[in-house]
Amino acid sequence: xxxxxxxxxxxxxxxxxxxxxxxxxxxxxxxxxxxxxxxxxxxxxxxxxxxxxxxxxxxxxxxxxxxxxxxxxxxxxxxxxxxxxxxxxxxxxxxxxxxxxxxxxxxxxxxxxxx
Amino acid sequence: xxxxxxxxxxxxxxxxxxxxxxxxxxxxxxxxxxxxxxxxxxxxxxxxxxxxxxxxxxxxxxxxxxxxxxxxxxxxxxxxxxxxxxxxxxxxxxxxxxxxxxxxxxxxxxxxx
Numbered sequence: 150x151x152x153x154x155x156x157x158x159x160x161x162x163x164x165x166x167x168x169x170x171x172x173x174x175x176x177x178x179x180x181x182x183x184x185x186x187x188x189x190x191x192x193x194x195x196x197x198x199x200x201x202x203x204x205x206x207x208x209x210x211x212x213x214x215x216x217x218x219x220x221x222x223x224x225x226x227x228x229x230x231x232x233x234x235x236x237x238x239x240x241x242x243x244x245x246x247x248x249x250x251x252x253x254x255x256x257x258x259x260x261x262x263x264x
Numbered sequence: 265x266x267x268x269x270x271x272x273x274x275x276x277x278x279x280x281x282x283x284x285x286x287x288x289x290x291x292x293x294x295x296x297x298x299x300x301x302x303x304x305x306x307x308x309x310x311x312x313x314x315x316x317x318x319x320x321x322x323x324x325x326x327x328x329x330x331x332x333x334x335x336x337x338x339x340x341x342x343x344x345x346x347x348x349x350x351x352x353x354x355x356x357x358x359x360x361x362x363x364x365x366x367x368x369x370x371x372x373x374x375x376x377x
Contacts (some may be wrong), residue, residue, distance in 0.1 A: 184367075190308070
């Protein structure tokens with residue numbers, strides 16, 4: 150059973166470009182979460198999605214950031230007009246329904262570098 | 265906003281020693297999880313504790329959830345070099361639909377052979 154998949158693992162963008170980060174949850178998981186880990190800081194929650202719905206986006210910056218989890222295909226975290234401060238590791242996690250919904254399983258992350 | 269404070273932030277010990285990592289908050293969490301993260305990788309779930317006072321063991325690792333569900337500890341017996349890594353505690357807010365985890369800042373453990 151494959152774990153959470155994220156791609157690309159590394160992404161380099163110049164200031165002003167767009168970054169698209171993809172996340173495929175574990176098989177059978179319908180809850181997806183995105184977190185950001187800045188250098189020397191802990192993981193910070195960004196957004197929580199279920200299929201086609203955003204449940205909680207309280208951690209998302211108000212501008213330039215958006216997320217989706219379509220009916221078919223992976224979840225996408227999109228950052229428009231990237232700035233140097235967006236450089237970080239972005240992690241996706243997924244969880245199943247039911248009693249184990251508390252447990253979030255993380256992907257390997259996408260390391261974004263903005264030049 | 266709920267916060268989790270981990271201590272110590274850094275720990276360097278010799279192989280065979282015991283250690284305890286603490287995770288404290290002034291807020292109540294519905295559940296708490298411990299993760300281990302290695303450089304360049306994502307956090308790997310070690311354990312989830314849900315009930316106040318709960319104790320779980322995973323080989324040489326013992327996890328405890330405080331009676332009031334505000335704090336937790338991770339105790340490692342006879343540490344091995346393979347235990348080296350970043351240990352993170354994470355609490356789940358409330359019992360509503362939001363599934364977000366609040367993470368501590370982590371404890372970096374180095375076990376020297």
